[in-house]
Amino acid sequence: MQEVISREMNWGNQLLKIETGKIAKQATASTIVSYGDTVVMANVVAAKTAKSDIDFFPLTVSYQEKFYAAGKIPGGFFKREGRPTEFETLTSRLIDRPIRPLFPEGFKNETQVILTVLSHDSETNPDIVAMIAASSALTLSGIPFMGPIGGCRVGYDGKNFILNPKINEETQLDLVVSGTSEAVLMVESEAKELPEDIMLGAVKFGHESMQEVIKIIINLAEECAKDPWEFEYIVDEELVAELKKEYEGEIKNSYSIVDKIERQNSLNEIKIALEEKYSDSEDKNMNEVMSYFKKIEKEIVRTQILQNKSRIDGRKLDEVRNIASEVSWLPRTHGSSLFTRGETQAIVVATLGFGEDEQRIEALQGSYKENFMLHYNFPPYSVGEVGRMGSAGRREIGHGKLAWRALRAVLPLKDDFDYTIRLVSDITESNGSSSMATVCGSSLALMDAGVPIRNSVSGIAMGLIKEGDKFAILSDILGDEDHLGDMDFKVAGTKDGVTSLQMDIKITGITHEIMKQALDQA
Numbered sequence: 001m002q003e004v005i006s007r008e009m010n011w012g013n014q015l016l017k018i019e020t021g022k023i024a025k026q027a028t029a030s031t032i033v034s035y036g037d038t039v040v041m042a043n044v045v046a047a048k049t050a051k052s053d054i055d056f057f058p059l060t061v062s063y064q065e066k067f068y069a070a071g072k073i074p075g076g077f078f079k080r081e082g083r084p085t086e087f088e089t090l091t092s093r094l095i096d097r098p099i100r101p102l103f104p105e106g107f108k109n110e111t112q113v114i115l116t117v118l119s120h121d122s123e124t125n126p127d128i129v130a131m132i133a134a135s136s137a138l139t140l141s142g143i144p145f146m147g148p149i150g151g152c153r154v155g156y157d158g159k160n161f162i163l164n165p166k167i168n169e170e171t172q173l174d175l176v177v178s179g180t181s182e183a184v185l186m187v188e189s190e191a192k193e194l195p196e197d198i199m200l201g202a203v204k205f206g207h208e209s210m211q212e213v214i215k216i217i218i219n220l221a222e223e224c225a226k227d228p229w230e231f232e233y234i235v236d237e238e239l240v241a242e243l244k245k246e247y248e249g250e251i252k253n254s255y256s257i258v259d260k261i262e263r264q265n266s267l268n269e270i271k272i273a274l275e276e277k278y279s280d281s282e283d284k285n286m287n288e289v290m291s292y293f294k295k296i297e298k299e300i301v302r303t304q305i306l307q308n309k310s311r312i313d314g315r316k317l318d319e320v321r322n323i324a325s326e327v328s329w330l331p332r333t334h335g336s337s338l339f340t341r342g343e344t345q346a347i348v349v350a351t352l353g354f355g356e357d358e359q360r361i362e363a364l365q366g367s368y369k370e371n372f373m374l375h376y377n378f379p380p381y382s383v384g385e386v387g388r389m390g391s392a393g394r395r396e397i398g399h400g401k402l403a404w405r406a407l408r409a410v411l412p413l414k415d416d417f418d419y420t421i422r423l424v425s426d427i428t429e430s431n432g433s434s435s436m437a438t439v440c441g442s443s444l445a446l447m448d449a450g451v452p453i454r455n456s457v458s459g460i461a462m463g464l465i466k467e468g469d470k471f472a473i474l475s476d477i478l479g480d481e482d483h484l485g486d487m488d489f490k491v492a493g494t495k496d497g498v499t500s501l502q503m504d505i506k507i508t509g510i511t512h513e514i515m516k517q518a519l520d521q522a
Contacts, residue, residue: 150210335449
């Protein structure tokens with residue numbers, strides 16, 4: 001049998017232990033992480049060969065909770081864990097977001113990270129334990145991964161920050177932060193109208209608190225990590241130069257078009273010409289050609305923003321698109337709004353119900369009822385595409401939860417307003433920040449329905465372009481600016497403070513000063 005190797009440390013008043021060598025020895029890597037009496041198993045497998053017919057990294061992160069972990073039997077007819085719950089979906093996204101940027105460019109080997117909660121003490125949040133488990137397994141696997149990452153939850157009691165507060169511990173802040181030893185990569189938070197300096201302080205506190213975890217993962221890897229995979233991404237510089245020479249001018253012309261649909265049509269014409277030229281080439285892979293085309297696109301847009309302070313639609317860096325809002329425009333709903341910001345638009349409808357309309361949720365820590373729901377829908381026509389209509393995907397669940405967090409802080413107490421509240425946001429147009437349009441439209445719909453919210457809430461998505469020491473922070477980003485940029489930083493709140501903050505960073509050079517400037521500008 002393989003030797004069991006482990007590391008442990010006291011962290012936030014509980015023992016954190018990482019163990020490998022006992023379980024799932026046929027996986028590429030496997031770890032068991034325990035924190036208190038909460039235990040999560042991480043299993044990582046990566047295919048030995050790359051998928052040549054794709055131009056993206058095929059990573060899947062799946063977090064799953066076993067009801068036996070808390071000594072429970074699932075409800076329902078089948079008595080078996082079914083489709084992922086909302087919390088499982090959100091946790092899968094929470095872990096995917098910080099690890100995805102740490103795989104090297106050009107790595108296309110199908111990679112799967114499966115995280116399973118084996119034991120739960122009803123006090124410790126298992127998502128942080130799962131994040132550490134994923135990081136440790138990837139670091140031991142030998143797969144090209146520029147980690148490890150650490151992660152923690154930060155609370156705030158009005159005076160001090162709290163590391164990894166218990167599930168039922170009352171705090172003014174619920175913030176999850178993840179990153180490497182050098183930089184923060186991801187932030188997800190819900191707050192009770194806290195000032196910007198407290199939010200930034202919490203991010204800094206969390207990043208500092210996770211450093212010891214990163215150190216013990218590195219220490220474990222030094223003893224038992226598998227041999228690194230041989231991987232080298234070779235760029236065909238000759239082909240890149242050829243594409244630049246022929247298509248750079250046309251791409252620049254396309255990105256001078258303000259209207260999104262016209263711009264996409266113009267870019268599609270270039271792509272069709274590319275396909276006609278290279279699809280029959282024996283020595284050129286079409287996916288590789290399109291990958292280089294995207295690199296040239298990215299370089300052109302980023303250079304224009306950094307050097308000329310010129311955005312795709314001609315706005316200044318801190319300029320917000322035109323906003324139009326209406327309320328009470330649906331005759332038979334309890335409350336309705338139509339919120340439009342540029343080419344992003346949301347119909348939001350508020351419905352009030354009674355106790356029997358509350359949502360019953362089964363969770364490891366016990367069953368409970370939720371009297372505030374927000375459901376976000378993103379139909380394919382909102383971006384002018386044909387697509388499959390079905391149940392909500394990970395993105396829809398994640399965006400809906402972000403808006404839910406932003407609004408929950410201003411809702412009346414149940415004793416003062418004993419109604420069940422359901423908000424539905426249907427995105428009818430999208431060109432950047434539909435989740436923040438949902439926040440704004442939801443605030444309007446709630447007021448239209450007569451819900452006595454304590455403050456109106458709005459939200460904005462910020463972007464970043466950074467090359468070396470040069471950087472530009474963009475207010476109210478377009479979809480292309482999100483896709484081609486280095487940061488997606490969503491901030492929601494009231495005139496009195498921040499209620500929700502979500503940040504995803506694609507590079508490792510974001511400083512505390514850049515985050516502060518982005519939050520001030522937001």
